[in-house]
Amino acid sequence: MNESDSNPMPSIDDVARVATLSRLALDEDGLEAARRDLSAILGHVAAIQSLDVDEVEPMPRPQDVVNRLAEDEPGPLLDREVLLRMAPRTEGPFIAVPKVLGEGGA
Amino acid sequence: MKHVNNDSNQSTDRDHADDLVARVRSVRDGEATTTDRLERMLSRIDDVNPGLNAFREVLREDARRHADSIDTRLAAGENPGPLAGAIVAVKDNLCTTEGRTTCSSKMLEHYRSPFEATAILRLRKAGATIIGKTNLDEFAMGSSSENCAWGPVRNPHGVDRVPGGSSGGSAAAVAADCADVALGSDTGGSIRQPAAFCGCVGFKPTYGRISRYGLVAFGSSLDQIGPISRSVRDASLLYEVMAGVDPHDATTSEMPVESPLSDGPLHLEGLRVGIPREHVTDENHPGVTDRFNETLDALRNAGVKIVDVDLPLTHHGISTYYVIAPAEASSNLSRYDGIRYGHRAEAIPGEGLEALYARTRSEGFGPEVRRRILLGTYVLSAGYYDAYYTRALKVRRLIKQEFDGVFAQCDVLLGPTTPAPAFRLDADLDPVSMYLNDVYTVNANIAGIPAISIPGGIAEDDGDALPVGLHLQAPAFAEPLLLRTASALETMRSKA
Known part of the structure; x- marks a missing residue:
């Protein structure tokens, strides 16, 4: 977990934590394969740690543009039938989801 | 011009x-x-x-x-x-x-x-x-x-x-x-x-x-x-x-x-045509090098001014990209949860919503997409965000400035x-x-x-x-x- 670690090698626990955050179900082999891949990629990416960027402003977009706001006006809505046709499961005019209450706030 | x-x-x-x-x-x-x-x-x-x-x-x-x-x-x-x-x-x-x-x-x-x-x-x-x-x-x-x-x-x-x-x-x-x-x-x-x-x-x-x-x-x-x-x-x-x-x-x-x-x-x-030195290396395939050199000769004959330029951050581009792109992808692809549209795994009775999301996404995404979601989530997670994501955004500015210079x-x-x-x-x-x-x-x-x-x-x-x-x-x-x-x-x- 050391940010300045120059040789990043995520542990199996790190990968398991990231898989949980990613909402991906990985078995033991999957975790080990992911650890190997992430280590190789992060090993390559580590090169940017050598650059002096202390005085540099981060650049989230390729142009320093200012956001453009749209008028707050109602626009056309998608038809309910169109939206329901996209859903994997429906019940009447609703999208059906698994029961979520009573499982400890998941 | x-x-x-x-x-x-x-x-x-x-x-x-x-x-x-x-x-x-x-x-x-x-x-x-x-x-x-x-x-x-x-x-x-x-x-x-x-x-x-x-x-x-x-x-x-x-x-x-x-x-x-x-x-x-x-x-x-x-x-x-x-x-x-x-x-x-x-x-x-x-x-x-x-x-x-x-x-x-x-x-x-x-x-x-x-x-x-x-x-x-x-x-x-x-x-x-x-x-x-x-x-x-x-x-x-x-x-x-x-x-x-x-x-x-x-x-x-x-x-x-x-x-x-x-x-x-x-x-x-x-x-x-x-x-x-x-x-x-x-x-x-x-x-x-x-x-x-x-x-x-x-x-x-x-x-x-x-x-x-x-x-x-x-x-x-x-x-x-x-x-x-x-x-x-x-x-x-x-x-x-x-x-x-x-x-x-x-x-x-x-x-x-x-x-x-x-x-x-x-x-x-x-x-004035700039040739980045970092793009014409011995590591290129000989056929790529030969065709490129022929083009350069033809350009010189046509009166083009060939300018050798340096783009030393070229090789940091891939590193920067493989932080920024997976980070954005992991966020963009979080929408695929199997609820409103797209694939949904078969529900298992008694299973919670989190488990359904995870099985849906593991079944629906292929290996490279899963790899990039994991990588993106890693570089955005607590403890790594500044070391990877913020740093990559700073290198992005350096790369932009390098282009402005050439x-x-x-x-x-x-x-x-x-x-x-x-x-x-x-x-x-x-x-x-x-x-x-x-x-x-x-x-x-x-x-x-x-x-x-x-x-x-x-x-x-x-x-x-x-x-x-x-x-x-x-x-x-x-x-x-x-x-x-x-x-x-x-x-x-x-x-x-």
């Missing part, structure tokens, strides 16, 4: 007798009909697509209806637009109301979009007929079009070779003459690298030039839609039709769109599009080696500048004759300079 070659349009016509511009002209002049042209391409697809796997879906009936309406309007003396008669294929990560939009992912196997991408709407309004949706690396993540849920795409120049990626289906479709032109998307080279591997022109405009509305999001600060075509003037025409501000995409620029080739190709004499010394940059021609399908590259395919192309996405790959000759590799690409880059919003230079270079090469 501002000298115009007055006879250039005539020579361009002669050089590109069979490009999109020539083909739509033949329809407008009554020498061909859209329907006849479409039927020829549909039979071509029937013949070659089983071997190439370039198309995810052929929109046969919709295309027939559209082609018929274009011919009817032409017969009535109407002008359906500059693309009347054009047959266009579009990458299957662009939303169409006809057919499905799968992103070559099991997650979206049955997904039908309720709306159409702005770029495609504009093509249709200009008279284009959409023939089908082309195959790609799943969610546009890849450089070989092998990461496809329903089998890899093959290169028309050698079916045991990859067509490049991620827009491999679009490049293969154009190279195999299954479409006049095709749309791709480019996040780190995904238009230009497959265009180079398949002998086509591939153009990525400045970030913000073409609306991303209806392009399934991968790396939102990097993605741009662009054409894969037979000539630079084809790419320019499609760009002109699609570019411009769109209320549905707040990142589109309000800068007016110029007609890039209205003044014809540039007269090359006096043009564009003070030269008008455009020229280099090979890729270090080597198309590799074999069974090359079995590890992730990092695969990512290095984009070493010369990613920095244009990181800095948001326009770039184009044009055919740069043929390289011999292991007994195969394979196309290689020439890569031109220009400052942001300098599309006219970029395309006029590319057009002049294309004409020069065709006369060689």
